[in-house]
Amino acid sequence: MSDKKDVVIIGAGPAGIQAAIHAVRKKCEVLLLGRIERSALYSAHVENYACVEGVKTGKELLEAGIAQVKNFGVELAEDDVLKIHQEENAFAVELESGTTVHSRTIIFANGTSRKKLKVPGEKELFGKGVSYCVDCDANFYRGATVAVVGNASAAIDGALTLTGYADKVYLVSKELNASGDLIEKLESSAVEHVSGTWVSEIQGEDAVQTLLLEDGRQLSLDGVFIELGAKGAMELALEIGVMLDMDTMSHIEANKKTETNVDGVYAAGDITGHPYQMAKAVGEGCVAGMEAASFAKKQKRNE
Numbered sequence: 001m002s003d004k005k006d007v008v009i010i011g012a013g014p015a016g017i018q019a020a021i022h023a024v025r026k027k028c029e030v031l032l033l034g035r036i037e038r039s040a041l042y043s044a045h046v047e048n049y050a051c052v053e054g055v056k057t058g059k060e061l062l063e064a065g066i067a068q069v070k071n072f073g074v075e076l077a078e079d080d081v082l083k084i085h086q087e088e089n090a091f092a093v094e095l096e097s098g099t100t101v102h103s104r105t106i107i108f109a110n111g112t113s114r115k116k117l118k119v120p121g122e123k124e125l126f127g128k129g130v131s132y133c134v135d136c137d138a139n140f141y142r143g144a145t146v147a148v149v150g151n152a153s154a155a156i157d158g159a160l161t162l163t164g165y166a167d168k169v170y171l172v173s174k175e176l177n178a179s180g181d182l183i184e185k186l187e188s189s190a191v192e193h194v195s196g197t198w199v200s201e202i203q204g205e206d207a208v209q210t211l212l213l214e215d216g217r218q219l220s221l222d223g224v225f226i227e228l229g230a231k232g233a234m235e236l237a238l239e240i241g242v243m244l245d246m247d248t249m250s251h252i253e254a255n256k257k258t259e260t261n262v263d264g265v266y267a268a269g270d271i272t273g274h275p276y277q278m279a280k281a282v283g284e285g286c287v288a289g290m291e292a293a294s295f296a297k298k299q300k301r302n303e
Helices: 014-024 058-072 134-141 153-162 180-187 233-239 278-302
Strands: 004-010 030-033 075-077 081-087 090-095 100-108 145-149 168-173 192-195 199-203 210-213 218-220 223-226 265-267
Touching: 004 014, 004 278, 014 030, 014 058, 014 100, 014 278, 058 075, 081 153, 081 233, 100 233, 100 278, 134 153, 134 223, 134 233, 145 153, 153 168, 153 180, 168 210, 233 265, 265 278
Parallel strands: 004 030, 004 100, 030 075, 100 265, 145 168, 145 223, 168 192
Antiparallel strands: 081 090, 090 100, 199 210, 210 218
16 A cells, blocks of 8 residues: 555545545545445435435445446555554544555545443433543543453554553453454453443443443453444544534534535535435545545645
């Protein structure tokens, strides 16, 4: 994989795929990051999309889209993004594989879904020790004892980050599913890995006090971070100063050109808000791909 790109697209759903098609057709070097099975469309059935007759499964449509982008010359990687840093005239995108890709532009197209544990106490103690964002809330747990719950890259990276704040960090996972490099970092860290089990309940009165595990163990805690899957758009966007919608704080604020407040950063699809429909995602992906490609090419000319 080349470490220099014109456009990096985070999210392999309909918005990301369409953005990739339009960006690469403008003769840009494009990297599309993500796994189609994580798209909200993957398990859906579609019958209200223009020019597509009958009922199609989301899986069918996404697989066809991935075949298209490959044919057009888009580079694909099923890597999760761990961090994004802004550099002079570029963004450094750190991947779970240990690779850092430098890109002139970024397109967020990775949706808004936040997976939950769905265990007793999770909802009741949200904001009282239960968090879904290490990067947002780590500073509140200086000197504390915390646990991160999850099997993938976001959980491992979150646990490693928390070692710089908390006195004690647990990682609770059934079975880790991440790159070897990231797992090696975990094993050489101060994180205590509680493996082969899962959470059955989060307990506490006015704040988190205890994490009950399925194997009967109990962890006394001040906070629980639920990080299931890859890092979400909110965390990654905040790292580079992208503004969120002030009404919901769960969407990225973008204009009709899909531009955010940060030059060279665009957002398309569910991450920009309702309606959560494939037609909207594809339309915004088209605009984002063209706008990002134009921005990157202008940067090239000025270098």
